[in-house]
Amino acid sequence: MNKHTTRRNFLSTLGLTVAGTAAMARQPSTFHNSENDPKLHSAPTDIRITAVKTFKLGRAIITKLETNIGVSGWGESSPNSRRIVEAFIHDKLKKVVIGQDPFNVEPLWDQLFWGEHDLGPSGALPYSIAGIDLAMWDIKGKILDQPVYRLLGGQYRNEILAYGGIPLRGGKIPVEEAIERALKLVDFGFRVIKLRMQIREYNLDPIPDPTLKYYTAVRKALPDDVELFVDPNEGYTAARAIQIGKELQQMGMKYYESPCPLENHRDTAEVVRALEIPVMAGEKCYTRWQVRDLILEANPDIIQPDLIKAGGITEVKKIAALGQTFFKTLAPHNTKPTLGTAAALHLMASISNAGPFLEYVELDTYQDVLSVFDTLIEFREGKLQVPETPGLGLVINEKKLEKLAE
Ligand SMILES: [Mg+2]
Known part of the structure; x- marks a missing residue:
């Protein structure tokens, strides 16, 4: 076929x-x-959004937009607080969205963002806009009978290398468990794995520092052709980040993610200058303006906007252009396996500065969410396949979703 x-x-x-x-x-x-x-x-050109619905299911909040022509679109927001996003969409954004043309992604994004800017340009507002924005792109693709990447500029690639992460709670997870989880990710098919140190929740620059212990043990257990890298989750000052980063670099690590807090770009800039390997940052930079500051002040090699946090496809396409302007690649932060991943794949397929990989998840923890999709993104030999069906390319079983949603 x-x-x-x-x-x-x-x-x-x-x-x-x-x-x-x-x-x-x-x-x-x-x-x-x-x-x-x-x-x-x-x-058709006279198309209007007639309904905005949200569904909370497992670790996901999904937005549905309905139109007067019977075509619906589906989007997703970061579920860090599903109730806050749901309230934001229904209390603030829905009244602006109803009656709009779903092809008007740019004017509607501006109305939604600037209309509620006072409530906070980071976090809940761009999360909520993302759910609506993704659904609009899904509708556009379905009406035009095209996958979204074709509407974004065309296709540079049809598959993207994916990596899986292991959360280590600042060093509270036994090393044996970390090794077990890493090997499980390899069995699943990942060729790249990340250690998420989650240090900052416990202490900036912890003593003793847990990172090298985990890296050494997991590296030893992994096949040689599987990449391993570290994300201290912004838990280091520049001095510690450079000290640990140089040791990891010496041991063959090829990428270093979020070494220092985004609240202190100067420290990240020092790390970038001190190391030879690429430094990644920006998963909590929510709009083009925050990414502009990240690039100008921290100068990371790879930027990591999250499409379901940073304002959706419309905003992250602009962030990608900003990356092109400063010769930065994009390796989006991505923690959800369905619509959020699809959006990231369409964007990465369509830009000239796609980074080395896209974050992905262990599917075990998302079985409830996955169960309401009749089609899923294909993961083959460690790579995610860019969907080829219209819109974002995923089909939801709405009856099942309605039954299972909270
Ligand atoms: Mg990270």
Whole structure:
């Protein structure tokens, strides 16, 4: 089955064809730049968002946008606080979104962000916007019968190397357990693994420092061709980060993530200058302006915006352009296995500065969320396959979702 056939069948499962969606639109008309594609001649232009729904399930909060032509889109926000995101969407954003054209991603993003800017430009606002933004891109792709990466600029690649992480709670996890979890990730198929030290929750620059102990033990247990790197989760001052980073570099580590707090870019800049290996940072930089400051002040080699935190595809596409401007690559932070991962894959497929890999998860802990999807992202030989079906490329079993959602 070729890509085209797959997409047509996908639309059939929705009970729609592009011509069919046009028939349902109130004032069907044509796009002006589509002379060579008869399908696009019949794509509708008078499309309105008619409903915004949210679903909390397991470690996910999913947003659904419905339209007047029967096409729905699905998005996801970071679930760090699902109730806060849900309240933000329903109390503040929904009234702005209803009645809007889902193709108006840029004007709507501005209305949502600047309209509620006083409530905090970081955290809950860009998380909530992300859920809506992803759903709008999903709708656009479904109506145009195209995977989102094609709407973002085209395709540089069709698969992305993924890495799995092991949380170590500042050193409170037994080394044997860390080794066991690392080997489980290898069995699952990961070729790159990260040790998440989670130091800062316990103490900045802990004494004794746990990082080298874990790195040495896990490195020894892993096959030679599996990469291992460390994320101190912003737990170091510059001096400690450089001291540990140089030892890890000496032991063959190839990447060093978030060594110092984002509240102190000057320390990260010192680490970047002191080490030869690439330094990654920026998972909590939520908008283009925070990433601008990160680049200008900390100068990391690789930036890590999270699409379901940083304001969605629309905002992270701008962050990618900022990265291109300063010759930085993007390795998005990503902790959710379905819509958030799909969004990151479409973006990474479509940019010239995709980083070496994308974060991914152990699927065991997301079985409830995964169970409501009729299609999932393919993970093959350590790589995530960029979805080829229309929109974000995932099909949700809505009846099941409604039944299981809290
Ligand atoms: Mg991190």
